[in-house]
Amino acid sequence: MSTHADSKPWTVPALRQAKQAGQxxxxxxCYDYGFARTLDAAGVDLILIGDSLGMVVxxxxxxxxxxxxxxVYHxxxxxxxxxxxxxxxxxxxxADATRxxxxxxxxxxLQVGAQMVKLEGAGHKLEVIRFLAERDIPVCSHLGLTPQSVLSFGGYRVQGREEAAAEKLLADAIAVANAGASLLVLECVPxxxxxxxxxxxxxxxxxxGAGAQCDGQVLVLHDLLGLEMGHRRPKFVKDFLAEGGSVAGAVRAYAAAVREGSFPDAAHSY
Structure with missing residues (x-):
């Protein structure tokens, strides 16, 4: 599948095909129409309307x-x-507390345009993932540092450093895939x-923040553009605007770095 912005639209089955092809x-x-057009034209494959909007918007x-x-609005x-x-x-x-x-x-x-929903965690969420997948709702799972669990974690910390925690995270990843998830975000994982x-x-x-061996990468748009949002900047963040020269240029630089495997490097990984 071409990686150019003029190629055919991405579908859920195409994501698995990309993994198999090593793409x-x-x-x-993204949180609004104008940036959506810019990111889409610059060749971004997946757009996440993250609940990160609570912090950056x-x-x-x-x-x-x-x-x-x-x-729904965004x-x-x-x-x-x-x-x-x-x-x-x-x-x-x-919102995913029950099936x-x-x-x-x-x-x-989905009725306003999403093609997949993302939910955090495993455990009792496995039942939710399975319930949604069986009803033709594609699911992206999110493991590692799950921001909605910040109170339980006691802050934003790297997950899976100890052997027992690493084995549990691996088991959870296999479990969410078996439950029917079509995509898996790994945040702040060695x-x-x-x-x-x-x-x-x-x-x-x-x-x-999970290294370069993942099948793809995601960043919060505001972090990619180097915007100061009043929060501590995580280690995995890189300001691509400095080298891109414009918003579109920054997005293209990020996309190229991800595709060629130069981002994230050791300085932006755990």
């Missing part, structure tokens, strides 16, 4: 205050700007562990 996937967050200290209504306007990229939308905090709540929220998101997970599952992995 790196490029993902970025709404100014909260975490993602917890984000509502389903906010996600999904609708981003979808209008896309011709090629596959659109993934987050299920915000507690029924997840189904209602996911249906709303590179060696992320590589093991990527080899162990047949669905694509998307890393953010």
């Amino acid at each position: 790196k996937l490029v993902m970025l967050t 709404q100014g909260h200290d975490s993602t917890l205050p984000v509502t389903v209504e906010a996600m 999904t609708r306007i981003v979808a209008r700007g896309l011709a090629r990229a596959l659109l993934v939308a987050d299920l915000p905090f507690q 029924e709540r997840a189904l209602v929220a996911s249906t709303q998101l 590179s060696a562990l992320a590589a093991r997970i990527t080899a162990a599952v047949d669905i694509p992995t998307i890393g953010i």
Whole structure:
């Protein structure tokens, strides 16, 4: 499959084909129509409407205050700007607490343009993933540092450093894939562990602070552009605007670096 912006639109089955072909996937967050058009034209493969909007758009200290209504609003306007990229939308905090709540929220998101929903964690979420997948709702799982669990974690910390934690994360990754997830985001996971997970599952992995061996990468758009949002900048963040010269140039530089495997390097990994 071509990686140029004028190629055919991405589909869920095409993601697995990309993994099998060794084609790196490029993902970025987006929250409005104008940036959606820019990212789509620059060749981004997947757009994530992340509940990160709670922090970078709404100014909260975490993602917890984000509502389903906010996600629906941003999904609708981003979808209008896309011709090629596959659109993934987050299920915000507690929207996936039960199968029924997840189904209602996911249906709303798909009806306004999302092609996949993302939910955090494994455990009881396996039942939710299976329930949605059986009802033809594509699911992206999110493991490692899951921002909606920030209170339980006691902050934003790398996950899976100890052997027992690493083995549990590997088992969780296999479990979400078996439950029917079509994509897996790994956040703040040691590179060696992320590589093991990527080899162990047949669905694509998307890393953010998880090393270069994942099947693709994602960054928050505001981080890629070097915007100061009042929060500590994570190690995995790189300012691509400095070398890209423009927003579109920064996105193209990021996409090229992901596809050629030069980002993330050791300085941007754990």
